[in-house]
Amino acid sequence: MKQNPKSLKPVILLNIDSLMPEPLEVAIQTGQAPALQYLMENGNYIPNMVTSFPTMSVTIDSSLLTGSYADKHHIPGLNWFDDSRKEIINYGTGFRETFRLGMRRSIHNMIYRLNNEHMSSEVTTIYEELADRGIASASINSFVYRGNTPQRLRVPRLFTTLTRFKNGEWTTEATNIFSLGTFSKLRPWGVATQIAAGNYKFTARELRYLIRKNKLPGFTFCVFQDLDARIHLKGPMDIKGITKIDKEIQKVLNLYPSWEEALNRNVWLVMGDNGHSPTGKRYRDFTIDLRKTLKKYRISRLERSVSKKDQLVLCVNQRMAYIYVLDEQLPLSAVVEKLKNDQRIDIIAWKNGDLIHVESGMRKGSLHYRPGGEYKDVYDQTWSMEGNPELLDLNLTNEKVLSYGDYPDALIRLHSVLHSHSGRFIVVNAKPGCEFKAQATPSHLSGAAHGSLHKQESFVPLMIAGTSEKPIFTRVVDLKEFIIRLIQYQG
Numbered sequence: 001m002k003q004n005p006k007s008l009k010p011v012i013l014l015n016i017d018s019l020m021p022e023p024l025e026v027a028i029q030t031g032q033a034p035a036l037q038y039l040m041e042n043g044n045y046i047p048n049m050v051t052s053f054p055t056m057s058v059t060i061d062s063s064l065l066t067g068s069y070a071d072k073h074h075i076p077g078l079n080w081f082d083d084s085r086k087e088i089i090n091y092g093t094g095f096r097e098t099f100r101l102g103m104r105r106s107i108h109n110m111i112y113r114l115n116n117e118h119m120s121s122e123v124t125t126i127y128e129e130l131a132d133r134g135i136a137s138a139s140i141n142s143f144v145y146r147g148n149t150p151q152r153l154r155v156p157r158l159f160t161t162l163t164r165f166k167n168g169e170w171t172t173e174a175t176n177i178f179s180l181g182t183f184s185k186l187r188p189w190g191v192a193t194q195i196a197a198g199n200y201k202f203t204a205r206e207l208r209y210l211i212r213k214n215k216l217p218g219f220t221f222c223v224f225q226d227l228d229a230r231i232h233l234k235g236p237m238d239i240k241g242i243t244k245i246d247k248e249i250q251k252v253l254n255l256y257p258s259w260e261e262a263l264n265r266n267v268w269l270v271m272g273d274n275g276h277s278p279t280g281k282r283y284r285d286f287t288i289d290l291r292k293t294l295k296k297y298r299i300s301r302l303e304r305s306v307s308k309k310d311q312l313v314l315c316v317n318q319r320m321a322y323i324y325v326l327d328e329q330l331p332l333s334a335v336v337e338k339l340k341n342d343q344r345i346d347i348i349a350w351k352n353g354d355l356i357h358v359e360s361g362m363r364k365g366s367l368h369y370r371p372g373g374e375y376k377d378v379y380d381q382t383w384s385m386e387g388n389p390e391l392l393d394l395n396l397t398n399e400k401v402l403s404y405g406d407y408p409d410a411l412i413r414l415h416s417v418l419h420s421h422s423g424r425f426i427v428v429n430a431k432p433g434c435e436f437k438a439q440a441t442p443s444h445l446s447g448a449a450h451g452s453l454h455k456q457e458s459f460v461p462l463m464i465a466g467t468s469e470k471p472i473f474t475r476v477v478d479l480k481e482f483i484i485r486l487i488q489y490q491g
């Protein structure tokens with residue numbers, strides 16, 4: 001395989017976890033992020049790319065790499081219920097955060113099953129499509145990495161008991177060049193400070209290693225993940241985290257004779273994956289404990305497997321949650337009525353065939369819609385609908401043109417999660433400032449959280465430098481086509 005054919009201008013995508021347009025712009029205007037400023041001023045800047053839903057990294061990275069929503073790629077969130085096996089799937093409470101000991105199942109789910117079992121074989125990743133065209137890729141520090149090159153992963157000896165593999169070693173299908181913390185390193189002497197994911201310095205060093213050794217492939221995906229944990233704690237306007245990552249990007253650009261030359265030789269894309277909603281202080285006001293709202297029903301407990309007696313299973317993704325109704329005798333509408341009593345619950349949605357129903361604890365009325373019909377939205381998708389469009393803050397014109405307000409690309413994104421896996425379930429979104437709680441859910445009071453359909457979490461920035469090309473639509477789900485087009489048009 002061609003590592004870097006002479007004709008090819010490598011595309012480098014830096015995904016800065018939880019980078020948001022506002023703090024990014026403030027950091028740049030106040031001179032606290034010179035590298036990002038250079039890329040912004042010498043390229044195109046899109047402040048409002050619509051990300052995937054739920055606004056959680058696993059789902060977003062899967063949408064980015066496969067160019068599809070969760071109905072196609074089948075990664076419905078950090079936390080969901082596999083109805084066929086009656087098993088709760090959890091990829092780790094902090095997808096980006098350091099692993100804790102005793103998370104054997106999460107490590108196995110995230111590092112292995114996500115890529116090898118859960119992600120649908122009906123979709124292809126950017127890596128798989130490029131490989132088919134003879135172009136190599138690199139994945140640095142991403143838990144979503146499916147490619148078609150067998151790579152050996154190794155758990156450090158101390159942690160071999162955390163995995164289900166003999167001697168802590170296994171083979172997985174990944175990119176040609178593959179770096180994931182201590183599991184797989186590019187630099188033989190590199191030391192990752194965290195068990196699985198490397199921190200931002202480690203990530204940048206791995207990228208610089210590829211550049212210095214002249215090993216950049218056609219496409220490199222590089223995830224910086226430390227910003228997310230800071231923002232959860234300090235709130236969305238934290239600038240210091242951006243400054244730290246910018247310093248590392250400066251060192252990357254400094255490997256070239258000039259920053260201009262860095263842009264001549266490569267295409268640089270910098271993006272965030274999801275935004276955050278600042279969370280309130282008082283537990284009582286801002287934490288929606290679904291076990292209390294639904295206390296009338298028997299809810300399965302985490303410490304034992306789901307049993308026949310359980311009526312509900314709760315899977316929380318911060319400001320979004322799945323409520324699975326296992327009891328066939330219990331109508332979804334009865335559970336929806338209970339949820340509607342809480343005015344901190346925003347959009348409540350469920351499906352009936354291909355018809356989507358929407359209600360809310362905050363607004364009156366209901367909305368029903370399905371794909372195909374007389375309304376055309378700004379992404380060229382068509383819909384038929386009945387009921388109150390305010391529930392999803394939709395703007396409809398007499399010409400049947402549909403545009404979005406507080407919930408960008410809401411129709412397809414809700415439709416996709418409701419078709420992302422089997423089972424009878426309801427999707428709920430929390431009002432800005434609030435988050436859901438079930439058993440043992442991490443809390444982000446007085447900080448920030450994400451997961452919902454709201455624009456606070458749905459708009460992410462994208463910088464494009466080194467090319468004048470742009471994605472067709474300003475959505476994360478349209479980046480795959482864009483990246484492949486960038487690489488194809490060359491040579």
Ligand SMILES: [Zn+2]
Pocket residue numbers: 228229232450
């Ligand atoms: Zn997060």
